[in-house]
Amino acid sequence: MTAAGGDRGPSAARGEVGGATRSGSSKSALGSVVLLLVAAGAALLWSSSLVWDARQVARAAPLPPVVYSIAGSTAVPMTVALGLVALAAVVAVLAAGTLGRRIVGGAVAAVSIWTLVQLVGWSGASPAQRIAVLQDDGIKHGIGSAPQTGALAVPIGYAGVLLALAAAAVLLVRAGALPRMGSKYERGTARTARPGSTDPAAQDRDMWSRLDRGEDPTD
Incomplete structure (x- = not known):
């Protein structure tokens, strides 16, 4: 004979395995969201600190030409805003409940989409438009002191936005399944x-x- 409670049978065992699997999956999803947000924030803030464009502009003789450069934080200021929002969202995600996480996910998604629109606008700008922005908002340098443009600066910005959007999607879809602190x-x-x-x-x-x-x- 089997002692009462000594053998809970295969259904109980399956329940334990299923519960452990759901718990592990939820923790993994929460960890993924945190990593995505941290990576997004780091990528965006790094991208915004790099030089996105530098162009030589001729001036009337006898003045020598000058070089104007512009950083990502000036070219697309939303990269800084989204980077800070992504990092702040890490704390909010860990502390908030289901509704709070969905609100955070919606906010991150909205800021990400607006940042992406600005990035696409910058990438599609004509040389004349770029020069106009550089002259208005850029930094002027002498020919010998011009900074180098970061070849990966803009792609890193795009990567940061996509990472933030991925985190927002998980929060909007799986907020109720994520464990809470x-x-x-x-x-x-x-x-x-x-x-x-x-x-x-x-x-x-x-x-x-x-x-x-x-x-x-x-x-």
Whole structure:
């Protein structure tokens, strides 16, 4: 004979495996979101600090030509804004609940799309438009002191925007499945508070909570 509770059977084992798998998947998704946001913020802030364009502009004789350069933070200021938003979103994602995470995801998506629009506008600008922007907002240098343009500066900016959009998509789609900081402690407290409860609603919540953790609710 089998002692009561000694063998919970294959269904209980499958429940434990399924619960562990869901928990691991949720933690992995949360870790991916955090990594995406950190990578997006770092890429955007790095890109914004690099020189995106530098052009020589002739002047009326006898004045020598000059070189104007412009950094990403001036060419597309939204790269800095999105970089800071992405890094701030890391803290918000870890602390917020489902609704808060969806709001964060929507905000990151909106700022990312607007940044992408500005990036595409910069990439598609004509040489004359670029020179006009450089003369208005760029930094003037002598011929011998002109900085080098970062060949990957703009692509890094695009990569940062795409990473931020990917993080926003996960938050919007899977916010409810992501674990929350302190949830393990809260579940433990709830678990010790309910054993003697006769409230059917409380017992039902406890059963589903234990199933979510992969435990056998009949123990």
